[in-house]
Amino acid sequence: MTAQHSRTVDALLARSHRLGADPRNTNYAGGNTSAKGTAPDPVTGSDTELLWVKGSGGDLGTLTAGGLAALRLDRLRALKAVYPGVEREDEMVDAFDYCLHGRGGAAPSIDTAMHGLVEAAHVDHLHPDSGIALACAADGERLTRECFGDSVVWVPWRRPGFQLGLDIAAVQEAHPQAVGCVLGGHGITAWGATSEECERNSLHIIRTAESFLEQHGRAEPFGPVREGCEPLPEAERRERAAALAPFVRGLASTDNPQVGHFTDSEAVLDFLSREEHPRLAALGTSCPDHFLRTKVRPLVLDLPARAPLDEAVDRLRELHEAYRAEYREYYERHAVPGSPAMRGADPAVVLVPGVGMFTFGKDKQTARVAGEFYVNAVNVMRGAEAVSSYAPIEESEKFRIEYWELEEAKLRRMPAPKPLATRVALVTGAGSGIGRAVARRLVAEGACVVVADRAADSAAETAAGLGGPDKAVAVTVDVTSQEQIAAAFREAALAFGGVDLVVNNAGVSLSKPLLETTADDWDLQHGIMPRGSFLTSREAARMMRAQGMGGDIVYISSKNGVFAGPDNIAYGAAKADQAHQVRLLAAELGQDGIRVNGINPDGVVRGSGIFAGGWGAQRAAVYGVPEERLGEFYAQRTLLKREVLPEHVANAVFALTGGDLSHTTGMHVPVDAGVAAAFLR
Template structure:
């Protein structure tokens, strides 16, 4: 008897399925991120009976076709799955069938079956693809989609009227395939496409055939419009044309904190900005208002983008202040409208309203802001709305865009199965949704702080004079969905402003700033030059002031509060030898903490400090010559300096960069939310530096 795992990808059908899925999913023309699902049927030896058993391998819930692996497949016994037809209680109770799929699973491991599993198991074909291509959805959402399907495909592709994904849709498609043996697939009204084949290659080629045929059909109609001097979205509206790139970016940065505050009124969100040409063209056209109000149609789209966006109804060259004022009015109207949508469609068993803020904000001439629980979700929402724009353009080229109605959208948005999926999500990390900027984060203490904040769930802007070092840290933290690198000369006012702009464009706004950039020159008073003095004050006193000022602008505009943390020093209190310039500027930083805590508290912005001492190992400052200077001052070998510092403390323990990072997290995490104006010593106990 074979002991081979029932979920082994050594099965040819499963192996072919993974390859086919990856090829289809990696081309955005075929399907959106995490959208669609694929399956294969085949035979393996049951390790219990030793007899062949028919199995279904299907992409599980939450997976992505482009990156699908064997572990993302659900594996079910076909005989048990098909037997569910006999106990199906009808469309009013079809959601109960999802739980029944668990009783059809075969073997250990594998992904949870998705709602579309019935489609794949009940359709009588060895290989089935369900995809969300823009071209297919354009036909699926056209007002006369059924007639257009016949015109585009003849009888090779069959129209299936809109039905919410589920067991009944699987039965419908199975019946339609049986009644149309000549068909290679179908257009699912309002939704997407499904294709099938007797081999994996045939299913893949049929999927591509449907997609490319639809693309060509739409392209011909679009060209016919262009020849007649028309555009699917109508004419460009004067005053809504795209601004020049530099002007777009500057205006987007100026608006981003306000927009993020609007999107986060109910629940904090991370943001993403795009000024893709597809978006800018849509925003400039006369059909913008009508189409945006209709909203998206494909369930994958509106679950990420909400049923419709918030659209700024001002010309592209409107002053930032005017747009900010109008956004407040539009936000109030959007929330009222969304509450009306919820109230019109809710049922006694509907989940509570999850929030009435927009996920997509469109600003003509500038671009699109999108939001989600993390950067990836925000970015994908942006990609999905671009998919939706492509769908609208295609539908308007061949007919009139007519998405599913709001009652059906509500049924999916507030679906009990969708709510259950949300409830299964792991608890967010303590700093989830927070955007942190750390100066001097390319090495040493700053790097340790960036690493700790990222580990606790924050999106991190790694700022440093050494761009190569900053890029290395950002990459190590997980790349652009987790961290970005920016060049930072904190002594330069324009450079600091550009750094903050880069931060808010990367993640939507700013919540947490760590003033860590620093250097030190250890000299006696008589050897300290004015240049030494100015350099240290420029970087740490002036630099911290500039960073705090520009960060506060963004935080105040967001209206979400925030944290500013200064990495000061034990030397801000302790009068050590040969250290006049460094210690004086650290005292300046320490008092900035007190002053800003008093000033910014009214905006919910907390300002605190950390006073480290003796951080030798891993410190950028010590590696840059400060260690040799201090070792000379204290008359010890440089390699023993850390131990020397430790021995003069009460705890006799060396201080490391990660200890400073832990203090930053303690000050900015969930436990000290009532604390501001505090300096936390991280020095293993230096009695002379006790606060008093």
């Protein structure tokens, strides 16, 4: 890489990061930036003019050199001579591959032509809310002229592609005084001779549009507050949201399981409180980046915020059925021979006045980003309604993009989902030991995990190590408390939409002979293990039934529930209680598609919070071995002569829940390296 080449790429990345860091400039993964420069041709050694442009996928704020596509400009421009016309413009995307310079880099995006054909060294294409508000206003062309004069030119809606690149290049050539354009129904494009000038022009368009909307916009563009739609107080609002979330998640997962996200930001609550929200929501989003993630329109509950919960649930069921029918009709209206098959008729966005917004996706990030994009859409509607009226692109155009073969090809290139993708797990006692290992394995296999532990710091540490809030959240739970368990499931509903995999792992151990075991010792162990797992399973079953998606409950029991060892009356009896809960709940919950299984580990010494808390010393004393040799002692009494570690128990949890044992329930899996006295009979 030459110094000049490096400077050009470094400046492009720095500009991209600055623009992408501010949500006023563009949405997550939205827009693209480019720079033109020269680099030596590795074959001829002569300087070759190149285009570096953000490739398909990725995000401006975190763009790396590997996320850029590098193309030869002479070959890219030569494509104009073989362009077959707008009806066949999709063929040009494959042609971009023949313009690539060298190996590696990202796949060229559909917007590559826009960047390559515009005669400017640097080009930005962005999706700012303020710019899209003008782009989606009924008289956007007039407003653009009024806002910018002749420095920014209006370009009518056209689907992204080669023809749009030709259009923008022609606009730039015909208006040499212009620094950019507003793309109808889409966003903005700016250019400049230097990277600094291009960034300055982009920010000028965005900030000028913001000021114009603020200065010329009318108050309350969404109309007056609608009676009964006022935001509920925060505590009541979140309790209502948690009660609705599992049911809504189940509806949104009718065709494909989904992870949920809840948003009750001020922008969402204000929009849903206003008279005009039903009309505007029905119009759907407009910018392609928006509706590709939010679907053509949301589902909106049309009841007052404090309607009885049962009434709200029944009405959501009716609205969901109608939504699915309308979506099928939308598909059938616009599908043509060769259109991709309908992907699913469930909503990606569900709006509940007074409460907030539920959004859904194949993972937490996708669900969260869908919510962010709908907030962008709300901002766009507010701006357009403030100075004009909101007028999104035609439904037929939305369909052409939603069911675009190029989008379908992008979906086909995505890696296969992991075995536990879309599953939401709650693991008790997950702050250390077996629970932490289980949480790690579940996240590694694609699940979202609620890390529950009575030690708040340990729970937070575990969750932080699992990849952040899109992967795991921490909750503080004493499993002897019904209230704390219920609160943990409410937090799970708000974080991920519900729960469909529960691991009852919380435990405590005291090793004492019968005559030294007090009633308090007995109550402590039975309160945490049999009672705690009963309370957790009861709350899990309640939530899983609301979702209607089945589920898994796994008990981390013990070989001590089968094996009768010395000085272990309270712990052994507690584990035997848990073991029979597995059988009882498997028999009761099977009709709901909920499988209940158990795991019987031998003593897990290394990494165990229980053993570190005194149980190890007690058991070592019983067996007459040094505490540091206890794991080795346990291993030598097994058939395989192997020590059991937390990861081995986690492996068994995955084996039971990862899909291959879909017809197994009421079973206990020994993870004890072979303790003959604990063989199941």
